Amino acid sequence: MTDQERVANLQSLGYTERESQFLLQAALHSGYFLRRQYCAAINRKLGKTIDNFITKLRADRHIKDIDLRYRRKVYSLCSKPLFDALGEPENRNRREHDAQTVKARLMGLDYVLSRQDARWFPTERDKVLLFEELGIERQHLPVWRYLSKDRQQTTLRWFVDKPLIFRAEADPIIRFCFVDPGYRTTDAFASFLRNYRPLFTRLESFEVVYIAGFSGAFPEAYRLFHRLVGPSGTAPEDPISAEVIAYFRDKREHAVAGLGSFDQSRLDRYREARKRFASAQFDGMFERWVSGEESEVRAVLSPESRGNLHLRGTFSTQHLAFNFGLFGSLYESERGD
Numbered sequence: 001m002t003d004q005e006r007v008a009n010l011q012s013l014g015y016t017e018r019e020s021q022f023l024l025q026a027a028l029h030s031g032y033f034l035r036r037q038y039c040a041a042i043n044r045k046l047g048k049t050i051d052n053f054i055t056k057l058r059a060d061r062h063i064k065d066i067d068l069r070y071r072r073k074v075y076s077l078c079s080k081p082l083f084d085a086l087g088e089p090e091n092r093n094r095r096e097h098d099a100q101t102v103k104a105r106l107m108g109l110d111y112v113l114s115r116q117d118a119r120w121f122p123t124e125r126d127k128v129l130l131f132e133e134l135g136i137e138r139q140h141l142p143v144w145r146y147l148s149k150d151r152q153q154t155t156l157r158w159f160v161d162k163p164l165i166f167r168a169e170a171d172p173i174i175r176f177c178f179v180d181p182g183y184r185t186t187d188a189f190a191s192f193l194r195n196y197r198p199l200f201t202r203l204e205s206f207e208v209v210y211i212a213g214f215s216g217a218f219p220e221a222y223r224l225f226h227r228l229v230g231p232s233g234t235a236p237e238d239p240i241s242a243e244v245i246a247y248f249r250d251k252r253e254h255a256v257a258g259l260g261s262f263d264q265s266r267l268d269r270y271r272e273a274r275k276r277f278a279s280a281q282f283d284g285m286f287e288r289w290v291s292g293e294e295s296e297v298r299a300v301l302s303p304e305s306r307g308n309l310h311l312r313g314t315f316s317t318q319h320l321a322f323n324f325g326l327f328g329s330l331y332e333s334e335r336g337d
Helices: 003-011 017-029 035-042 048-059 080-085 099-114 124-133 187-200 215-229 239-257 264-276 280-290 294-301
Strands: 063-067 073-077 118-120 143-147 154-158 164-168 174-180 206-212 313-319
Touching (some): 003 017, 003 080, 017 035, 017 080, 035 048, 035 099, 048 063, 099 164, 124 154, 174 187, 187 206, 187 215, 239 264, 239 280
Parallel strands (some): 206 313
Antiparallel strands (some): 063 073, 118 164, 164 174
């Protein structure tokens, strides 16, 4: 389902185009929103416009009020009909979450609203299709496995942690956002980098955007990124690399001098490898290997062992102006919630 179709479906529920566009962003990227975020999206001040919008959402039971400190409210988009209209009936954004997750979602929505130049990939399907179109198989995407209650069936879900992923207009770089709602350590960021490293290694260029309300977290995050994504963080070479290179050597010798020098063990190995690596992909790699591009072929076969990942990946930070004090934050930013 396209965003245009989603907006049209929301309009059929009685929302204006402007309201529908905001609900699309808030529901798929966050599941929660604040009054000021709707005002920012439509470039209006707090007042009757937002009051009418909230009244309509309440009347249709499309939101639930969450009371927090300072008599502030967070609005949870928890309505199944609303997510049905978005083509996401099973989207977990409409479920209840702990306070830290809600805070991270709201921070993420602030960033989304600030990047109107971006093309976002908010749903699991959107993300999977993006990387499949880039030629990356699902086995290299971050995946979580869930067992059924009887432990007889396994369900696979990709991008369960729901990272914000986007591309800027006319820019090939894929950007991954990590939102820090106030973690006391960098453990969560380290896990994020390790989970996504297999995907990073298969991209020509990428950027990790570290989003936080406290700039003091940035230096350590920067050091961690360069330690885990830099040369010291490379994985051992995949054993398949040596097997493919051995097959290429046998294949070249077969083409040049025949099989006379092959003993039975080597001949059996060569025949098995011919079956195993019989594809246009390996034929292309063989031509590159013959041309002297063995290091490039090894990089394709075992991208996670590349030592130059840090040359294709960059790190940036985004300091949010709002401190989200309604969650009891320790941040001391310039403005309130």
